[in-house]
Amino acid sequence: MTNQVKEDIAIVGAGPVGALLAVMLARKGYKIDLFESRPDSRTKALYQGKSINLALSDRGWLALKAIGLDEEIRAQAIPMTCRMIHAVDGSLTRQPYGRDNQAIWSVSRAGINEQLITLAEQQAGVEVHFEHKLTDLDFDSGTCSFDVSGKESADYHRELIFGADGTFSKVRRLAQELPGQRISYSLDYMPQTYIELTIPANSDGSFMMEKNALHIWPRKNFMLIALPNPDGSFTCTLFMDLQGELSFESLDDEDKVSHFFREYFPDAMPLLIEPVATFMAKAPSPLCLVHIDPWVIRDKVALIGDAAHAMVPFYGQGMNCGFEDCRVLAELVEEHQHHWGEILPAYQQARKENCDAIIELAKRNFVEMSDLAGDARFLLRKKIEAKFSEMHPDLWIPLYSMVTFSPELPYAQALAVGEVQKEIMDEVMNLPDIEQNWQAECTYRLLYQLAQEKLTANILPETVSNPLSPGSSQTLSKKKEVKA
Template identity: 70%
Template sequence: MNDFSKKSPSDNSRREKIAINGAGPVGALLAVMLAKKGYQVDLFESRPDSRKTNIYQGKSINLALSDRGWKALNAVGLDDEIRQQAIPMYCRVMHDIEGNITKQPYGTEEQAIWSVSRSGINEQLIDLAEQEPQVNVHFDHRLVQLNFADNTAVYLNENHHQKIHESDLVFGADGAFSKVRRLMQELPKERISYSLDYMQQSYMELSIAANEDGSHKLEKNALHIWPRKDFMLIALPNIDGSFTCTLFLNHEGELSFASLNTKAKVTAFFHQYFAEAMQYLADPVEDFLSKTPSPLCLVHIYPWLVNDSIALIGDAAHAMVPFYGQGMNCGFEDCRILSELVEKHEHQWADILAAYQDERKENGDAIIELAKRNFVEMSDLAGDERFLLRKKIEAKFHKMHPDLWIPLYAMVTFSPNIPYKTALRVGDIQQKIMDEIMLMPNIEDHWQQDHVYEKLYHLAKEMLVHQLSEVQR
């Protein structure tokens, strides 16, 4: 049999049949959202079911769920269930090379980003998708062909048997190395601009085990960072008391994954740069030697659409590095915006997809740029005294004039109604203003004095006045 059996259609069966390629968090959430709109959805995943087979080991970064992601989950009533498996992180805890610790709040006392396991949230969302009568999930189905004229797809299942599937709409939610996107690029008559750029750094997952009583060895409600300028180690808490750690290091070069190729070199590296962390890490040297580092890449592509019926979403459209914790949040926001456009354009998909691309492309480019920049802040500047002073001045001024100044991190992370493109533009202006403030004589001694904030207010009013209305929306 070469086609898929369908569940009983609802009274919305007149609506388009939709295929989503990629059952990661974004694809699974999109399936739930579209099913709730009355669409019949087939969700395809090339890998086995992670609830039965561990497909993530050594290959995942814990994810930081913030307000944009929560807003999308709330839109379909999934936020409470996801929150039960998430841990709020209210601050960064910085561990310097001497073992000294400093804390940097992410925002106000109640503001947090939330640590979630990639596999955990993915499995929760797949469970929820399977509860929707309009959703069929197909694991071990690898896309091999896609006819862009009639949206017919050919898959190979785990037994290498061909399966043919017909649909009205196709979404590529299949990640940074999307097969849907690659097939789009091969179309001879489409003018598709595309780039995939690898960062100098790669990453590797390490771990910190829980204490014997199940408690955390480090402060639980924090993201821990060991910044070392050109490289860094981070740790995010898990609900079982463990931490998922990620080492970001140059892929090649004098000090890199490539050069650390013996047990003696790796041991010396960890003891020299992460001596304090060694008391917590579980077999980091053996882990390092047994694993292959994974790449970090940036994806830009335009257009995201073909024939008003095939579209990219999530990392397939805008893969970014993880240094702003926005990859999944941006993908979830894609889903929410798309869902809202379904209603706005009354289920007319040519209009929906055109508006979706117009809305999301520029914002995707903006957060890719912001995420790339944030590596420097996390690995280097976050331990710099003048940088920390800069943040203190911004935080104080924000309390004094919350409508005039929202720090860039708060715009990106805690302000889901501010588009990424606006955050980037306003953040660049704020950067120039703060550069001028930091040149004031003896700013280290006088930073709490009134004249500093009078000048800051004058500069902000002068340079940000035309941005305020958009920021406040």
């Protein structure tokens, strides 16, 4: 441990990522000021109807374990071991996420945020400032200017500043306005937007549908999903285009909305609380993709979480990826012995490529969830992959498992391997009569041959621990990048 005087740090944004970062850096001896533009949600209700439930998976759990909060949060989370696909005719199809009840976990954004803020306040050297809205930032001196409760202004000088203030980050916008600073930036709105609906608990507090599942009503260009809550209810999200022939804008009266729900979600409509009135009353919220380069400005200010890499929620990795940012950064602090001139460039290098990869994967996954999840050939493809993975667990890890259950495997590596797997499976699915012969020995001989040629020739792992295989340590050794 270095004996150098440690920098004072400001973190702008006290959402889950900002609060987690405050805890991790405070435990390394730094004085932290954590600023939040909103009031304290523990004393004022801020989240009602405003937040998609979050899916917490292994990357997020690994970061929470590093600060000892994983078991406390797990006690209030609900494991979802499968997708439950609802067809228009009401039939159900269960699609397990992994083996041996591997799960992603439904958590309340408000709940996990408040637990992290409470833990941050308990750390020596952390001060949390609510109702502090950033108005200006001097990127050379490190002076942050805030409106306080909308009544007065205050300035704080800190040696390092982290922008953890979300998709529409003020820190990022101020960086873009710097004269002479070369910043590449894009914020792309998806055609899909969303509103939230609710399925209540039964009168005895039990669940109206399967509790340990992420429920999906895939309807090609739109979908409804539902995540369970500890009180027996489900938070439902309707994703649909904002504009177009069938869209939020085209469904502009109660009769159209009622017909829409009866036609496409007949089994959900009687369960939802006033779906028509809720639909008419709510303005749909946008979904955005954010790319920016660089993440580090003037060697003093860095972006983290959604401020650096906002993504759509269709892979359930937004918060998990932000938590991984914090964990990687904390490890780099130790690796570079608290020398921030080395830490920040290493942080950007370690995370930028991987976050670009998961943004792309999340965007693609809308098609899988809304369309392919109910497609017979797609489901057959997944069956073949799952069987082959069981037969050769060290050779084939399904893409979803690489992303969700393999926290030591970088997102960029998962994307690269997934691209090769897709080529292989396209060839297998083009075999004559694959629907009848999918269990035939010759099918899996071909898969093995192709995997040996296209995967091991490019990756050459020492050992690959498949998270689907029994007794897996979920630790993957470093591999060579897949060749372009």
